[in-house]
Amino acid sequence: MSIQWFPGHMTRAKRQIQDKLKLIDIAIELLDARVPLSSRNPMVDEILHGKPRLIVLNKSDLADPKTTEKWMTYFAHEGHECVSVDSSTGTKVGEIPIKAREILQDKINRQISKGINPRAVRGLIVGIPNVGKSTLINKLAGRSIAITGDRPGVTKGQQWIKVGTQMELLDTPGILWPKFEDQLVGFRLAMTGAIREQILNIDEIAYFAIKELADRYWPALQERYDLETPPSDIEDNQEIVRIMEDIGRRRGCLIGGGRVDLEKASGIILRDLRAGKLGRITLEAPYDNMPVRKK
Ligand code: G4P
Numbered sequence: 001m002s003i004q005w006f007p008g009h010m011t012r013a014k015r016q017i018q019d020k021l022k023l024i025d026i027a028i029e030l031l032d033a034r035v036p037l038s039s040r041n042p043m044v045d046e047i048l049h050g051k052p053r054l055i056v057l058n059k060s061d062l063a064d065p066k067t068t069e070k071w072m073t074y075f076a077h078e079g080h081e082c083v084s085v086d087s088s089t090g091t092k093v094g095e096i097p098i099k100a101r102e103i104l105q106d107k108i109n110r111q112i113s114k115g116i117n118p119r120a121v122r123g124l125i126v127g128i129p130n131v132g133k134s135t136l137i138n139k140l141a142g143r144s145i146a147i148t149g150d151r152p153g154v155t156k157g158q159q160w161i162k163v164g165t166q167m168e169l170l171d172t173p174g175i176l177w178p179k180f181e182d183q184l185v186g187f188r189l190a191m192t193g194a195i196r197e198q199i200l201n202i203d204e205i206a207y208f209a210i211k212e213l214a215d216r217y218w219p220a221l222q223e224r225y226d227l228e229t230p231p232s233d234i235e236d237n238q239e240i241v242r243i244m245e246d247i248g249r250r251r252g253c254l255i256g257g258g259r260v261d262l263e264k265a266s267g268i269i270l271r272d273l274r275a276g277k278l279g280r281i282t283l284e285a286p287y288d289n290m291p292v293r294k295k
Contacts, residue, residue, distance in 0.1 A: 005177040014047055017174035020124050023158070024170065025107070026052045026100050030127030030136060033063035033084055036071050037284045038188040039131055041176035048126070052103050054081050056096060058132040059192075061086035067282040074286035087136040096140065097121070097167035121167045122160070126174035130194040133173035137161065145171055188212075188283050193274045206266030209273055210243050212283055220279045224272065225250050244269070 021027065027048050032039035036057060041047065055075050060068050068084050075082040081099050085092040100121050101108070111118045125133050138144055140163045160168040178194070179185050187208040189195045213221045215234050221227060225247045231239035241262075248254070248265030255261045272278055 005180065010177055013175055013177065014043070017047055017124075017126060017176070018049070020158070020170055020172075020174055021049070021051055024051070024122045024124045025104055026054060026121060026123045027174075028096065028100070028123050028125045029053055029055050030058050030125055030131045030133055030173075031055060032131050032192055032194065033057035033060040033068050033071070034192050034282050035188045035194075035284050038182075038185040039128055039178065039192075039194065041126075041128060042179040044126075044176065047176070054083070054096065054099050054103060054123075056136070057082065057084040058087050058127075058136060060084040061088065061091065062276045062280060064280050064282040067285050070286050085136070087132045087139050090139045093136065093139045097163050101166055120162070120165065122170075123163075123167060124170045124174055126176055128176050128178045128189075128194065133175075137169060137171065137173065140167075140169060191270065191273060191283065193270075202266045202270065203262055206244065206262075206269045207240055209269055210247075211240050213273075213278065213281070214240070214243060216283070217278065217281055220281065224278050 029040075029044060029048070057063070057068055057071060063084075072082045072084065081103055083092060083095045083099055085096070087093060100123055104121055108118045108121075125136060127133050141161045145161065159171040161171050163169055178189055180189075180195075186195060186200065187205060190200045190205045191209045191212070210221070211234050214231050218230050221243075222230070227243065227246055227250075231243055233239055244262060244265055245260040247269060248260035248262060251265060251268050253261040253264040253268070273281065
């Protein structure tokens with residue numbers, strides 16, 4: 001379900017998370033490893049307000065592993081612990097309770113030294129819609145849990161879900177909004193499937209996808225669709241459309257007069273990209289000149 005985020009929704013979502021923060025020891029900020037910047041809420045530091053935090057790069061099965069490593073280093077420079085996981089299979093999700101405990105170790109040690117028997121670490125998963133919050137909660141819980149839909153404002157009794165013996169999670173994740181006023185962010189989220197096609201035009205999303213892929217992942221694109229010539233200039237609209245048409249022809253998306261059905265070709269391109277058929281692709285890399293916020 002896609003959310004229409006109006007200022008009132010954002011204020012309510014922020015307040016709901018801040019209410020939940022009072023109950024927990026650590027926030028688990030879930031990002032999409034393919035688009036760690038675009039899937040990040042622009043106000044997350046303000047919202048989490050100094051709460052201990054673990055960053056989790058989800059969908060790492062679909063992301064370029066080398067770039068995921070770079071992102072882990074980037075977030076470490078920012079002062080955050082970070083793990084990369086695949087919530088759909090559960091790969092590496094077991095690192096989450098271990099890392100969470102490590103982050104809180106000083107607090108736990110202080111409790112022990114005062115003779116207090118530390119309880120399980122309490123966590124809250126936060127992230128934008130479709131980043132995989134429900135999937136991760138289910139994997140960590142080891143069972144299927146009915147999780148409230150992606151609508152800020154929906155309230156229900158909060159339950160603690162046991163994750164092994166050392167961690168508990170709130171069953172309702174904190175839903176954050178993306179930085180959607182930035183068009184680039186909108187397109188990148190649409191390419192990965194986080195924003196539904198009803199909001200943006202499918203041809204436009206695929207056009208944008210081909211432009212980004214031709215720039216960063218031409219060999220993957222060439223191999224998947226048996227393409228011959230790369231675009232001479234990725235800023236040239238006609239060159240990008242030519243690639244889309246070539247793909248359409250290769251996939252039999254033809255309409256009368258030998259013309260290519262671009263909408264059909266666009267659907268194929270996006271389905272392939274989202275399903276990882278073009279290989280493991282990351283659309284955003286941390287650059288050396290990126291601002292690094294040290295804690
Ligand atoms: P949300 O609660 O944050 O809104 O996200 P949710 O868990 O519903 O996950 C959104 C989609 O992402 C789901 O796809 C889910 O299976 C997929 N997903 C979550 N984590 C991972 C991961 O680590 N790897 C991969 N490959 N996929 C992941 P879906 O059920 O097919 O739903 P749809 O969005 O296609 O309708």
